[in-house]
Amino acid sequence: MRQVCVRIALAVTWALAAHGAGAAEAAGIVKIAEGKVSIERAGSSLPAVPGAAVQTADTIVTGENGRCGITFRDNSLLSLGPNSRLVVNDFRFDSTTHEGGFDSTLKQGKLAVISGKIAKHARDAMKVRTPSSILGVRGTEFVVEAAAAR
Amino acid sequence: MRTVRVATLLAAAILAGCAAVPQDRVVLLPGPDGKVGQIAVNPGSSETVLGGAYASATVDAKGKLAQAQLNSSQIAQQFGDALGALPPRPKSFTLYFELDSDQLTPASAEQAQAALAEIAARPIADVIVIGHTDRTGELTYNDALSLQRAEVVRDKLIAAGGDPARITATGRGEREPLVPTDDEVPEPKNRRAELSVR
Numbered sequence: 001m002r003q004v005c006v007r008i009a010l011a012v013t014w015a016l017a018a019h020g021a022g023a024a025e026a027a028g029i030v031k032i033a034e035g036k037v038s039i040e041r042a043g044s045s046l047p048a049v050p051g052a053a054v055q056t057a058d059t060i061v062t063g064e065n066g067r068c069g070i071t072f073r074d075n076s077l078l079s080l081g082p083n084s085r086l087v088v089n090d091f092r093f094d095s096t097t098h099e100g101g102f103d104s105t106l107k108q109g110k111l112a113v114i115s116g117k118i119a120k121h122a123r124d125a126m127k128v129r130t131p132s133s134i135l136g137v138r139g140t141e142f143v144v145e146a147a148a149a150r
Numbered sequence: 151m152r153t154v155r156v157a158t159l160l161a162a163a164i165l166a167g168c169a170a171v172p173q174d175r176v177v178l179l180p181g182p183d184g185k186v187g188q189i190a191v192n193p194g195s196s197e198t199v200l201g202g203a204y205a206s207a208t209v210d211a212k213g214k215l216a217q218a219q220l221n222s223s224q225i226a227q228q229f230g231d232a233l234g235a236l237p238p239r240p241k242s243f244t245l246y247f248e249l250d251s252d253q254l255t256p257a258s259a260e261q262a263q264a265a266l267a268e269i270a271a272r273p274i275a276d277v278i279v280i281g282h283t284d285r286t287g288e289l290t291y292n293d294a295l296s297l298q299r300a301e302v303v304r305d306k307l308i309a310a311g312g313d314p315a316r317i318t319a320t321g322r323g324e325r326e327p328l329v330p331t332d333d334e335v336p337e338p339k340n341r342r343a344e345l346s347v348r
Contacts, residue, residue: 031237031273051274067235071276071348075240081232112232114239115187124190130174132209133193140187141179143229147172147211 026053027091028072035082036063060086062109076102076116076126084109089129093118105129106146114141177206177220177229182239191215238272243345244328245303249336250287252295252302262303266310268347276316276348279303284340285324285333297321303343 030037030052037048040059046052048060054070062068062084069079074093080086085107093100098121106128115137119126124136130146180186180203189200193213200207204220226233243265245258254262269275281300283292300319308314327340 029274029276032235034235067231069235069237071237071240075348077237077239079232079235079237081229081235084232110229110232112229112236114181114236130176130209131172132174132211132213133176133191133215135176136190136192136197138188138190140189141181142189143177143179143225143232145175145229147174 025073027056027058027088027093028054028070028076028078030054030068031071032067032069032079034068035066037061037066037068037080054088056088056091058088059107060084060088072102072116074098074100074102074116074118076118077114078104079112081110081112084111086111097121100125102126103129106144107131108146108148111144111146112142113137113144115139173208173210175206175208176200177204177225178202179204179225237348240346240348241268243268243347245343245345246338247299247341247343249338249341250295252298254302255338262306265345265347266307266312269307269312270310272347274316275312277304277307277312277318278346278348279307279317279319279343280346281319281321281343282326282328282340283324284335284337285327285331286336287324289323293321293323295321296323299341299343303345 030048030050033048033050038061039046039048039052039054040061048068060068060080062080062082064082067079067081071077072091087105087107089105090101090103098117100118102118113128115126119137119139123138126137128135128137128144130144176189176191178186178189178200186203191198191200191207193209193215198207198215204222204225206218206220207215209215243261245262246255247253248255269277279300281296283296300321304317304319307317327337328342329337329339331337
């Protein structure tokens with residue numbers, strides 16, 4: 001019982017900390033959302049409408065006819081095609097020095113990327129993961145496809 | 151009956167085996183100026199660097215990597231949905247001001263209309279306005295003037311229908327001249343506000 005209580009307390013603390021971090025400044029803003037698109041955050045699913053904020057630890061999910069375009073704070077542009085899942089593992093950006101890191105995972109589906117200031121500032125500071133690989137981004141435009149979950 | 155069921159199961163298993171092995175894929179694209187960057191693909195053991203337009207790598211579930219050369223129509227066909235949802239690229243504008251004033255020059259007043267049109271055309275546009283001064287006058291005075299210039303531009307954008315919550319104005323004083331000069335040198339190109347429209 002005591003262990004459970006400790007676990008719950010830890011979870012609450014973690015959730016509050018995550019909330020505080022997110023409230024400071026969003027990693028990105030949803031600019032385009034068509035069809036069914038949602039943001040999974042801390043166990044709940046929020047509609048990803050244009051103007052919605054995207055934060056570290058969010059998962060962007062598109063449905064069968066959904067697609068979604070997001071502009072990140074460092075000017076990285078990402079978009080998802082239908083039936084896709086993208087997890088924002090980490091986003092850090094200093095708008096003065098352009099230092100930072102952008103780490104995301106395409107769990108399934110299709111992703112298009114135009115990298116921004118983070119990738120331009122430091123080689124491999126932007127990474128996109130797929131179920132099989134890690135992609136080190138060196139200031140480029142590219143598309144990624146991840147086979148369905150396995 | 152039993153053998154039929156086993157045969158069915160076997161057939162299903164064979165079909166599943168013959169279906170394409172699940173693969174991840176990355177394809178490098180040229181930028182609007184034709185330039186192509188690089189992507190390092192690492193399936194776990196070693197790194198392969200892609201470096202040409204429409205160069206592609208596929209990696210199967212076992213981590214085996216294969217390279218291929220695709221073309222633009224294949225990309226349009228296979229990735230058109232995702233590419234079509236990319237937000238517009240950020241665009242920059244620079245507006246210039248009269249000496250020691252928050253009044254735009256006549257040419258920049260016209261240019262401001264182009265910025266307004268760009269903002270109106272974008273989905274959920276957000277704008278960062280950064281004001282600057284030349285090096286005439288005191289540092290603290292110029293800090294205030296640069297912020298005032300940025301705020302005048304911000305007010306114009308809001309008056310034209312811009313969302314106040316998505317337009318920020320900051321001043322950098324005389325710290326970031328576009329044209330480096332000695333102190334106290336008037337330089338029209340440094341009396342400016344830079345707009346980043348996203």
